[in-house]
Amino acid sequence: MTVQASDFRFLADFMRDAAAIVLEPGKEYLVDSRLAPVASQAGFSGISALVQELRRSTHSPLAQKVIDAMTTNETSFFRDAAPYQHLRKAVLPALIEARRNERALSIWCAAASSGQEPYSMLMMMREEFPQLANWNVRFLATDISQEMLQRCRAGTYSQLEVNRGLPAPLLVKYFTKRGIDWQIDERLRSAIEWREFNLAGRAWLGLPSFDLIMLRNVMIYFDLQTKRSILANMRKVLRPDGYLFLGTAETTLNIDERFQSEQAQSSCYRVRAA
Amino acid sequence: MRALVVDDSAVIRTVLTRILAGLGFEVVSAVNGKEALEKLEVCKRPDLTLVDWNMPEMNGYEFIRAVRADTRWRDMPIMMVTTETEMEQVVRALAAGANEYLMKPFTPEMVQEKLAILGIAQG
Structure with missing residues (x-):
């Protein structure tokens, strides 16, 4: 064809x-x-x-x-080692320290796709930062595709999908075999708020502010003007000391100079102080 | 980097050897657990062992238990690569001492991602 x-x-x-x-x-x-x-x-x-x-x-x-x-994009659990390592070693410890009084964190996965990224982050947080169990953690995951969001909510993955990037101890701990597929625990599925959202649309006013935004491997699809508009909107919803992650092949350079690289290898950015 | 590939299927041994060689590994292979134990005695210590579950003479599960019972190989990274896809088998393999578990069929990317999990190669 x-x-x-x-x-x-x-x-x-x-x-x-x-x-x-x-x-x-x-x-x-x-x-x-x-x-x-x-x-x-x-x-x-x-x-x-x-x-x-x-x-x-x-x-x-x-x-x-x-x-x-x-x-719809091909993805895997814990896609790319660098951002997860940076989250684990630097970003989440820094945010937990900065928010120790309010004991609240807000996280947004802005291109959830089939859900592997938000679920990977959630598993990592449960494993490595158990103290967050007593915090008020708001975890929003959005995608433009209703079909993808349905998949995310179901949390069901094929054998080929759980073969990709998911450590076996986490498979054992957080998944249940359902027929030939694997379903992630209800506790994790319900810990994430799934919502349809068009990054190129105009619904940004309804969003809260976030400490951490994952905007990975989606900007490549947009033209320059749309990228500029999305990054400008991201600055509005990112708290001043928050973090933005792009895909490892993506950058804010020559698109939005108000962002500065926090760690290049993981494509982690922060907003420059005014 | 050295790898030991243990599988009774010549096709799987060839596929895994090609993938690992492409990642810079020097690969030694064995057709079952018993031969793999013999290779461990005479070859240089591998940085990684990939082992099938179902094999004649000594299967992968028995091989992992034997390896983990020997202090020389206690810390050697082992990944089970198998057609066994039930949760019970994954749990058993990990309890026996496997560090990772890859279900067949697999792609080169999946192998590479698992090696990254083991801290052996960049995924």
Whole structure:
């Protein structure tokens, strides 16, 4: 199955308008691999027929399915060693010290995808910072994809998924085998508030302030203007002594100079003092 | 870095050897637990051992118990790589002394990520 040029142009415009995601020429293979299953499941003869239906309405359940499919990313538990090490060794100890009087922490995973990142962080916090059990920890995880959020809430992972990056002692401690899949404990699932959120949208006013924000491996999909707007909004919801993590291949450099690198290897940033 | 790969399947031994060699390991292999114990006696101490569960003569579980009972190998990182995918088996392997557990089928990335967990290579 190959994508026709006119269909690709339509999908690129649709993804830009609906989710501020940039699909540059050359990404036809991505459209092909992501949307062929959607077309087939929805009973279309191919991507062309799916696009034809999408042209009729861009606010349908089908449109949401297309957004879901195009924004879903491969991930793993504890993806990249550096950020988790920096969280463990520096960031969480510093935040726990700074908030010792109020005994409250607020954390936001802004691109939760299929949930491995928030669950990895939560497991790490339970294992390494047991004192937080008596704190008021607010853990928000958001994603643009409703389908992903449903997966996150269910907390069910395939064997291939738990094979990726999850230490076996944590599998034993926090998961239950359900048929051929593995489900994470209800205690962890209910410790996270899952919410739909479009980073390129306008719902930022409803957000509280955060001590720690994970914005990993999502900025790469946005154009420069959207990146600038997202980082400016992040500054507004990040507490002055808070921390922002980007993906290890991402940077605020030449996008938002108000952020300064706190630790380059883990792509950890803080807001410069005014 | 040296690795010992223990599996009765020639295909799996070849696949794991290729993956580990690509990560800079010098690899020695054995077809069952008994042969692996013999290799441990004569070869240089491996930095990592990957062992299958179901093998003739001596299986991976028995191998891990034997290795952990010997003070020379008590701290050697061992990962079980197996088609056994029930929770009970993971628990048993860890209790016997396995440091990690990888379920077949696996990809090179999964092996690399597990090595990162063991602090042996960057994932």
